[in-house]
Amino acid sequence: MSKLIVYYAHPGHKYSHVNQVMADAAGIVDNITFVDLYRDYPRFDIDVNVEQKRLWEHDVVLLQFPVFWYSTPSILKEWQDLVLEHGFAYGAGGDRLEGKKLMLAVTAAGPEEAYTHKGYQHYPIRVFLTPLEQTARLCRMRFPAPYVLYSALQAPVTGTVQPHVDGYRRLLEAIRDDRYDFDAAEKLDVVGYENLPIRAKD
Ligand SMILES: Cc1cc2nc3c(=O)[nH]c(=O)nc-3n(C[C@H](O)[C@H](O)[C@H](O)COP(=O)(O)O)c2cc1C
Structure with a gap:
């Protein structure tokens, strides 16, 4: 079993x-830790000691958020700025996250074809997520492909909310149960509910 912590950030x-x-689905998966940052820290007064201890105690750190202005909601930036401290996450003696994994589960209003060099967003979504990827690398963490839902505002009418949520639950359970193929996920750009590299149960 791997120890998984989900940090959820959505101001709306x-x-x-x-x-x-x-x-809601993540919150009821057994034996994982679920943290709602906006609920727990409405004044952004993130408890650095508590959150560093949590990171230290988990193997996989998954950030769940809607893409806001090609980035994270602001509390996740505050979390990075305060919790990923020099001497803890990076720099001299900063090896507490080494070998862990940083994962993302993001939703975006833009459609998949918009997130291409010819589309109206001009860049693939992985390009916008590069700061988080390099943050993981500086902290000597692995960075498997993000779990992405494009066209998220259309999802309730196109019927993709439930498959995406079911896929998310399967992803979290597979990480917990050591059935998620991180090597395969690192070779992909993004994953969705249709191509999750999950190994079958024995
Ligand atoms: C302030 C703000 C900024 C946003 N920026 C982006 C963006 O840069 N790219 C994008 O594809 N969608 C953007 N969106 C749309 C959200 O990503 C979208 O509403 C969300 O993923 C839908 O998920 P939800 O139903 O869980 O809120 C933005 C929305 C808001 C409110």
């Missing part, structure tokens, strides 16, 4: 159609 949680359902 009550208006959400996708992340709220994903968060």
Whole structure:
């Protein structure tokens, strides 16, 4: 079994159609840790000691958020700035995250074809997520392909909310049960509910 912690960040949680359902699903997966950053730290007063201890105690750190302005909601930036401290996460003596994995589960309003060099977003979504990828590398963490839902605002009408949420639950359970193929996931750009590299149960 691997120890998995999910950090969820959505300032508009009550208006959400996708992340709220994903968060509900994650919150009831047994034997994982689920943290709702906006609920626990509405004033952004993140408890650095508590969160560093949590990171230290887990093998896989998964950040779940809607893409906001090609980046994370702001509390996740605050979390990075405060918790991923010099001497803890990087720099001299900063080896506490070495060998762990940093994963992302993101939703974006833009459609998949928009996130291409010819599309209106001009770049693949992985390009916008590069700061998080390099943060993981600086902290000597692995960075498997993010779990992505494009066209997230259309999902309630196209019927993709439930398959995406089911895929998310399968992803979390597979990580917990050591059935997620991280080597395969590192070779992919993004994963969705249709191509999760999950090994079958024995
Ligand atoms: C402030 C703000 C910024 C946003 N920026 C982006 C963006 O850069 N790219 C994108 O594809 N969608 C963007 N969106 C759309 C959200 O990603 C989308 O509403 C969300 O993923 C839908 O999930 P939800 O139903 O769980 O809220 C933005 C939305 C808001 C409110």
